[in-house]
Amino acid sequence: MSEPYRVWALMTDTAVYLQPAFILQHRKYRETSLIIDVLTRDFGRISLLAKGVRKAKSKTAGLLQPFLPLAISYIGKGELKTLTDVEVMQPFPELKGLGLYCGFYINELIGLFLHKYDPHPEVFAYYEACLSRLSDSSKIEAALRIFELDLMDNIGYGLQLKQAAGNKKPINPSKHYAFNIEQGPIEDENGLFSGKTLQAISARDLTDAHVLAEAKILMRAAIDTHLQGKPLKSRTVIHNMVKHTKNE
Template identity: 60%
Template sequence: MTCNAIYGQPGFILKQRQYRETSVIIDVFTQDFGRFSLLAKGVRKSKSKTAAVLQSFIPLSVSYLGKGELKLLTSVEMAQPPFELNGLALYCGFYVSELIICFLHQHDPHPDVFFDYMTCLAQLANATGSELEAVLRVFEINLIEKIGYGLQLEFDFLNGQPINSAKKYAFDVEQGAYENAQGYLSGSTLLALSAKTLHDPQVLSEAKLLMRSVIDFYLQGRLLKSRQVINQIIKRISNE
């Protein structure tokens, strides 16, 4: 292996776009080298066997070379069977991929986030109904924690007292929870998020509101396209 060539790196394709007549540029998330762009030459030719592999949610073994921002894909093969995401789970997969793109800087390795992403896809493939919500919330909080924005969920940051499951709380994204009789969060929701055990419908509803506010705070006005699509699908299903 030379200094600018990598062989057999575990990875996933987050998104891709067409480049010139026969090529694509893919945004890939790798286990040991983080997220970056690869040029896949000629994969849109009719005889290309690579195009079928260059899809989302397939565990890949990726080889590439180059020192610049845009590296050259030299070979790719399926490392494991694809995660079969269908219906709403498919759009949830696009959502977690978009979170990776928004929150991870290019060339910033996060092997632990890579493992969480793979685990999340596996869980989405087997989840239904409210289970999908629980899977997303756990992925969100893991991501926020592992990129350095950990949330204070176990103590009231104003008085240092442990969170009481019977009390109501408000939440400051940068400092944590604090007791507030008009708060939208129950102590039980904060403790469930901390333990990453989300089952109760009320807990799931409150956890969704909290994690949305946290994610929006760090996105600083950027919109998540996949979130808008998911909301439209949920609204349509509710009206059927």
């Protein structure tokens, strides 16, 4: 069955069935319900009303947690749909410690950069892959940088990493570059970024510690530029957690 037909077969004018999804966040609604922000594979970021899930006997509430791969069904024509069913899909690595907090960081990025009801199936795949990597404490930094790069590329904010701005020359691994987020790298002997680093970032090869450190500086500048000064709450939490761990 072709992909477009398969998606069509799992939806009607008012209902969607068994859509792969992850919970991004939720908030209480009235006495017994939740409003949940969900990243779906085929329909993008959506909001759902989960009725009655905070009741003592509800079997659904325990499933509506971030970082669990779910298959959800929902109905409704308005902007706020109503959740009708939820199932947990394949087993998935549990996030703990720093990896858990970094999971909330990528959730915050999704919420800030993806418009509601704007499908990005590639971003869904990047998100799922990133969560899997975050379960390995040795891969957390690389996992975050790769997700940031892929997210920016997919939504139209991708960085120019293959040639220098102005002269259009290919990046030289032995040279250094300053970086303009809008234009790309600019050859500069006092620049923060080595050509080797820019090539490695472009290739998503972040195994070298020095490359990884420069990639963090670059991606923070890129994200902050596009957020136009809007702070990331999760970034502050992660910074405080890492600082506390170092002081123990």
